[in-house]
Structures are given as C-alpha cells and as structure tokens.
Amino acid sequence: MYQFELETAKSPDTLRRIVIEPVSRVEGHGKVTILLDDDNKVHQVRLHIVEFRGFEKFIEGRPYWEVPVLVQRLCGICPVSHHLAASKAMDMIVGGAQLTPTAEKIRRLMHYGQMLQSHALHFFHLSSPDLLFGFDSDVAKRNIVGVAAANPDVAKKGVLLRKFGQEVIRVTSGKRVHGTGSVPGGVNKALTPEERDYLLKDADQMVAWSRDAVRIIKQLHRQNAALYDSFGLVPSTMMSLVGPGGELDFYHGALRAKDKDGEAIFDQVSYQGYNTLLTEGVKSWSYMKFPYITALGDENGWYKVGPLARIQNCDSIPTPLAEEERKEFEAYGNGKPQHASLAFHWARMIEMLCAAETIKSLLVDDDMLGRDLVASGPRRSEGIGVIEAPRGTLFHHYRVDDDDLVTYANLIVSTTNNNTAMNVAVREVAKKYLSGRELTEGLLNHIEVAIRCFDPCLSCATHALGKMPLEVSLVDAGGTVIHRLTKGEDGEIRS
Amino acid sequence: MSNGQDTKSFFLDEDEIPFEEGQTIIQAALTAGKYIPHLCYHPEFKPHGSCKLCTVRIDSRTITTEDGQTVKIPGRAAASCTTPAQADQHVESNTPELLDLRRTLVQMLLVEGNHFCPSCEKSGKCMLQGLAYDLGVMDPHFPQYFSKREVDASHPDVLLDFNRCILCELCVRASAEVDKKNVFSLSGRGVTKHLICNSESGLLGDTNLAATDKAANVCPVGVILHKRHGFEVPYGQRRFDTAPISDNPVQYAPVKEQV
Numbered sequence: 001m002y003q004f005e006l007e008t009a010k011s012p013d014t015l016r017r018i019v020i021e022p023v024s025r026v027e028g029h030g031k032v033t034i035l036l037d038d039d040n041k042v043h044q045v046r047l048h049i050v051e052f053r054g055f056e057k058f059i060e061g062r063p064y065w066e067v068p069v070l071v072q073r074l075c076g077i078c079p080v081s082h083h084l085a086a087s088k089a090m091d092m093i094v095g096g097a098q099l100t101p102t103a104e105k106i107r108r109l110m111h112y113g114q115m116l117q118s119h120a121l122h123f124f125h126l127s128s129p130d131l132l133f134g135f136d137s138d139v140a141k142r143n144i145v146g147v148a149a150a151n152p153d154v155a156k157k158g159v160l161l162r163k164f165g166q167e168v169i170r171v172t173s174g175k176r177v178h179g180t181g182s183v184p185g186g187v188n189k190a191l192t193p194e195e196r197d198y199l200l201k202d203a204d205q206m207v208a209w210s211r212d213a214v215r216i217i218k219q220l221h222r223q224n225a226a227l228y229d230s231f232g233l234v235p236s237t238m239m240s241l242v243g244p245g246g247e248l249d250f251y252h253g254a255l256r257a258k259d260k261d262g263e264a265i266f267d268q269v270s271y272q273g274y275n276t277l278l279t280e281g282v283k284s285w286s287y288m289k290f291p292y293i294t295a296l297g298d299e300n301g302w303y304k305v306g307p308l309a310r311i312q313n314c315d316s317i318p319t320p321l322a323e324e325e326r327k328e329f330e331a332y333g334n335g336k337p338q339h340a341s342l343a344f345h346w347a348r349m350i351e352m353l354c355a356a357e358t359i360k361s362l363l364v365d366d367d368m369l370g371r372d373l374v375a376s377g378p379r380r381s382e383g384i385g386v387i388e389a390p391r392g393t394l395f396h397h398y399r400v401d402d403d404d405l406v407t408y409a410n411l412i413v414s415t416t417n418n419n420t421a422m423n424v425a426v427r428e429v430a431k432k433y434l435s436g437r438e439l440t441e442g443l444l445n446h447i448e449v450a451i452r453c454f455d456p457c458l459s460c461a462t463h464a465l466g467k468m469p470l471e472v473s474l475v476d477a478g479g480t481v482i483h484r485l486t487k488g489e490d491g492e493i494r495s
Numbered sequence: 496m497s498n499g500q501d502t503k504s505f506f507l508d509e510d511e512i513p514f515e516e517g518q519t520i521i522q523a524a525l526t527a528g529k530y531i532p533h534l535c536y537h538p539e540f541k542p543h544g545s546c547k548l549c550t551v552r553i554d555s556r557t558i559t560t561e562d563g564q565t566v567k568i569p570g571r572a573a574a575s576c577t578t579p580a581q582a583d584q585h586v587e588s589n590t591p592e593l594l595d596l597r598r599t600l601v602q603m604l605l606v607e608g609n610h611f612c613p614s615c616e617k618s619g620k621c622m623l624q625g626l627a628y629d630l631g632v633m634d635p636h637f638p639q640y641f642s643k644r645e646v647d648a649s650h651p652d653v654l655l656d657f658n659r660c661i662l663c664e665l666c667v668r669a670s671a672e673v674d675k676k677n678v679f680s681l682s683g684r685g686v687t688k689h690l691i692c693n694s695e696s697g698l699l700g701d702t703n704l705a706a707t708d709k710a711a712n713v714c715p716v717g718v719i720l721h722k723r724h725g726f727e728v729p730y731g732q733r734r735f736d737t738a739p740i741s742d743n744p745v746q747y748a749p750v751k752e753q754v
Contacts, residue, residue, distance in 0.1 A: 404722055
C-alpha cells in the first residue's frame, strides 16, 4: 500500500522510540509509536491498534437470527449501531427490509438514543477535560472528576444527557447495554404509553442541554480560533449516508462523498455496492484495516467519516434547532469545508442536538405504540446493512446458506474508515508540536487529543482474520537471520 | 408421619410433605409446593437420576459422643427423582452442604459446554441459567473446557446447537416415550459422551423429527431450537425475568390425571 509522509522511517534502528500506551480516554486499546532522531526530529509516527477481536470469523456457522444480538458484543459504547446494522442486513435475509412504521420508528428511537448517549459520553467525559483545561494542563485534574470539581453544572448535564440516552435504549431494547429489541424484519416490542410518557417528561430538558453543549464548543472554537482551525488539520474526502433529499439521516440512506473542497465525488450511491466502491487495505503494523475509495486508489482514496463528514456532507438537518446550528457551522467555514480535527467536536454536538430533537418528535408519534412489529417476505441469501453510527458509517455484510447459517461476514466499522485520517492527523500534530522539542506529557497529550477528536472505538475496529501481512524471522543468538517467512496482503506465504 | 389411612407423609427439611404410594421424593415435594433443584427430571418422563442436582440426604442422625459432643452423621445421599418417598423419612434438601454441591455441579456443566448466555436465544428461559442464578453461581470457578462441538442445521425447522448440551436426555426420553420415534440417543462414555441423531448420516435433517414433536420442545437449555425464531420475547417478559426458577414449584409437579 501507499506509504504516507512520516509513516515509515528510512532507518528505524538508529532512532529513539517514544510510545504512548495505552492511548487514554478512547474506547479500546491502541498505542502510538514515535521515532525521533538525536535532535528530537520526528521521522515516524504510527497509531497502532493492538487488540484483536475476530468477530468476522466466529460469526461464521451461527444461525442468522442470533447475529444482531451476538455481534453487538463488539462494543459496550455503541452496541446499538452493530445491533441495528446487523438487523438491517438480516432484514434483507428474511425479506423484511420494508419495515412496518412502528418497527422503523422504534429502531430510529433506539438509534438516536444511542447517538445522544455516545456523543454526550465522548464530549463531556472524554474530551471536555482537554478542551476546558488545556491540552497540557495538570494531568491530575485533566479528567471528568476534574471537570466535575471545576464545572459541576457542565459535568452534571453530561452525565444526565448520557443517562437519558441510555434510558431511551433501555426502553426500546430492554437493557441500557446489549439489549435485544431489534430482530430480523422488525422489533420485539413497541412502547407502552407509560414508557413514552416516562421519556417524554425529560425530552425538552435534553434538547435545552444539548443546545447548551453546542454553545460551549462554539464558544471555545471562536475564542481560540487559531488553534481550533489548524490543530490536526486533515484535508480529505468525507463520506456519509444522506437521506433521499440530501438530509442528515443516521439510520438509513445512500452514500455520498465530497472531496476536500466540498465537490461531489459520488452521491446517492446505494450501499449495496459498498464492496466495489471501497477497498479494504491492510498494513503489517496494525490489526485495523485501511479502507479507501477504490476508484481513487490508496494514495488519494482515503476519507473521513463521522460527525464532521456528516454535518458537511448533508444539505440540511431535518430538525430546526440543529439545522440552525449547521448553517452557523457552515458559515464559519466561509463556504469551505472544515477539516481541522477539533471541528469534530462542534459537529458532534450539533448531531447530539439533532438526536435530542428527533427523540422528542418520535415520542409523540402514535406509531410508537403500534402492534405491527415484524415484516417478512421472500428469503434471500445475502444481506448488507449500513448505518451511521456515532463514529461514522458502519457496514455489516453477511451471506447465509440454505440451512440458515452464516457463511460469510464482513464488517467495516466506523473507526476503521477513519484509520488513515487518524494516522495523518497524529503525524500532522507530531510534526507541528513535537518535532525538535523536548517531549513532555503535555506535548504527548497533543497526539492523544488529535486521536480523541475522531472518538475512535478501537475495540470495534479489529476483526479481519488472516488478512494481515505478517513477517516471522528466526534469528540465532548472534543476531543472524536464519529463516524468514512472510505473508502478503494476498494471504500467500513466501519464504 | 403415617396416619394409617391413605395419606402418608415424610419430612423435607422442616416441612411435612404428604405423598401417595409410588411417588418419588421430588414428585411429592413439588406437588406440595416445595422446590428441589433439578435438570434431568421431568414430570412426564421416567426418572433418570443423571444430573444429580436433585440430590438430597435421607435420615441423617445426630449422636452424642462419649465426651458429650454432638455429632451429625450424614444420611445417605440419593437422587430425589428416583427415590420413592417413604413414610416418616427425614429428607434434607435446603442445606449449605447440598446447595454448595449443586452450585459445583452447575459450574461444571457451565464450563463443560460452550454456554455463551449473552447471545443464546434461550437466555432468560434456560433451566441451567435459571438454576445458576437461583443457586447464586457467581462465576464458573473451573477452567473453561472449550469443547469443540458442532451445529446441526440440516433440519428445515429445527436447529441443534450441541455446544449447549447438558446430556439430560429429556429429548431422548420425549422422543422414545411420547413421540415413539427414537430420534435422539446418547453415545460414547465419559468426556466423549454426546447427543446423536438416529439417522444413517447422523444428521437431524435425515430423521423423522417434526417441529411439533415433544422432543423438539422439551430442551431445558439452548440445544434444540426452532429455526428462524430468536429473541422474540423482550427482556423483562422472559420466563425467568418474571419469577425465579424456584418460584411456584407446583408447575414442575406431575399433572394428576382427570378421573
């Protein structure tokens, strides 16, 4: 695959190695390695995903109706995304892709509840310490406990926003984490009037607090525009689902990609053709794949997904307050797309506001109390389900044999889509802030801040089995290589 | 206590349990509303006595030694599903010793098979899981065996996931005694013992099992499942969400034939 600037040093053996492990305040386990010369000049920076999950493999051989419940165990933060993406794929298997109105709205409510809780978790618990106190502030206070001490009102809103999102998930799926609400072709329950009223009583408050959160990040952005507009700048293509009218839609839509200048690359492309549209590249130093747009190649075809892509790819947001904020965000860029990594936070909070508004409007819809829960039709052998998860576009693809067992599973998880972009961002930050300077904890935190902007879920993102290029060397006591085996991207083993 | 008439009784822990001639201890106890944990017992089939969950102690004695100490001599251990009730017996079931042994049995079953409750359709209505919760099993204790077992999806309507088999033989007995088909049997001994299907290929799809058979609807765990049905009952409404397995023991008692 194409090698990016600062991806691989010419003589790594002669360089000093700095390791940030684990990367903190993200989901899952990852590390960053930085190779420096004697003058602290940066020669190589890599974000490695060091954990391995392998869900793609052990889903094989399981009955298809088990998959939406099984596969959500990928993650404890965004299991709803996997639950629903797998359900959408299995809807196709059972011929029930045209859901009943009640089923579709219940799933939407569940999904927007998850968007609310995940975005609240990320902004308030994981990122606000950096943003409120500064990247190199006292590390002992740079956490949610520090935020609660210094800004109790902000911390309280963060906790309660997340709680509300979790309650929406509980009511629709049975549990706050890892419920079973969605089944192939529909859902297993609707809302009772009591459940609707229970959620509705707090809905206005959640919209108000989400607006406050947008105000906080907007203010931070404007107060320190020089930093926020340049930190971790990653001009790139952006990809997301959009609705049929180009509107923001987290649950369903078609793919749209715009280049770094905002020009359309493709639009309203059905995600059923994702596997020709995208290619999943691999590199020997990471368990996470590197997808790119096939037509643009591995050098130019990489892209960003997630809030920053979604907010700038869509033509509008269907809820009024979030749409107002989107327009302000758009105006801030003077007509040009924003690619600075910290802009992710602003976009994320606009999405949280959209989620809160959507939850409120769904709750007053009488279809939520309906009884027609499951649809079915002609059985199919292949299903692809795609959804906009909190961290970006999530692809689930399955094949099911005549005996109802899964024979093939392929997942492109949101964070995986951002792999190249995250690596480019940390290299940009390393070059700008670290190179040639004496390293401190605060400086190294700049690297983590750049990663956190993407809100990566590293545990979600590592599933390919047997696809990673590997090299095994047998070395004698004197350091001489006796034998070497390599496995290429094609899976072939060569000596 | 025997009253000399038709009704006889025995003592289960502190309670007097009436029984009819020919009843086993567990049948009498369940009929009287006293729960004894069990897995391979089923009111409709011949008792089997293999899971040992229903083990009780009968007629323990307390003696005083020469130096004045009181010592309990444990009674004989017996499977209450195969032991006939006898008048004036003193049966112990709810004792720390027996509860501890039952926990250990459940833990061994949990590690012997591949019981991944989070993605199992039977979760919430599984007898093994229900017992584990009821007995307070907090961890598997033993190392996971990770047995290599297959899924048989050859039948059009019924799936077999051997990963979860606890060898209770309820399906074997249901098929033989009720369905009169002999679709299932156990084969092998010791650690190699496993459930097999009665067909030349060994596949369920080549047997004459029907989804409406008793054998297809009696599995206490997640082995015999109806295809294309999963997770249809929401959390909170599943069998053991509403009441623990030990609640309402009469539900497990033999149904009296209408005269």
